[in-house]
Amino acid sequence: MRIEGTLAKWNDDRGFGFITPTTGGPEVFVHVSAFPKDGLRPRLGERLSFEIETGNDGKKQAKRLVCLDRTTVGRPAQRTHPARHRETQPGPGWFGRLVALLLAAGVGYYGYNAFMQRSQIATPTASWHQTEPANAWPATAEPAPQSFRCDGRQHCSQMTSCEEAKYFLRYCPGVKMDGDYDGRPCETGPC
Numbered sequence: 001m002r003i004e005g006t007l008a009k010w011n012d013d014r015g016f017g018f019i020t021p022t023t024g025g026p027e028v029f030v031h032v033s034a035f036p037k038d039g040l041r042p043r044l045g046e047r048l049s050f051e052i053e054t055g056n057d058g059k060k061q062a063k064r065l066v067c068l069d070r071t072t073v074g075r076p077a078q079r080t081h082p083a084r085h086r087e088t089q090p091g092p093g094w095f096g097r098l099v100a101l102l103l104a105a106g107v108g109y110y111g112y113n114a115f116m117q118r119s120q121i122a123t124p125t126a127s128w129h130q131t132e133p134a135n136a137w138p139a140t141a142e143p144a145p146q147s148f149r150c151d152g153r154q155h156c157s158q159m160t161s162c163e164e165a166k167y168f169l170r171y172c173p174g175v176k177m178d179g180d181y182d183g184r185p186c187e188t189g190p191c
Helices: 082-088 093-123 126-130 161-172
Strands: 001-011 016-021 026-030 046-054 060-067
Touching: 026 046, 082 126
Parallel strands: 026 060
Antiparallel strands: 001 016, 001 046, 016 026, 046 060
């Protein structure tokens, strides 16, 4: 038969105490081994539910204690259901989430920049139109002279003559030979 009471006396050094039953009567001896093994120490005034048994010495003592206050005070009672136990495991704190978010943003930014650089290399005319002034392209569609051809060279140091530099500036996209955008290539080089 289960009885309820409160822990009236407790000797933490020796690991025992006495429970006063709520129905009245003499105090009941309780040993620390009767308490649940949840890592919490017994507290004076704690409400308990217990059964009374006779110990080896012939005296009555409390056994199979249930601490009624421990589900609301301190840590919750241990759960035995494995799925619920996983729910109580702590996840990453706000700092861990912030670091993960910043890492994901950095990877996204790097990927976006790499994509944009590749797309500009694949279609240099699109980026050339955006960075060069409108008057750098010929106003009329003149046929290009056949003596030179666009072969990927971009800088003045790669040109062999001023005429070749002018041809590249006029007909080849993505060249870097007119730093001041005045339409004259290689002011410090061949021209």
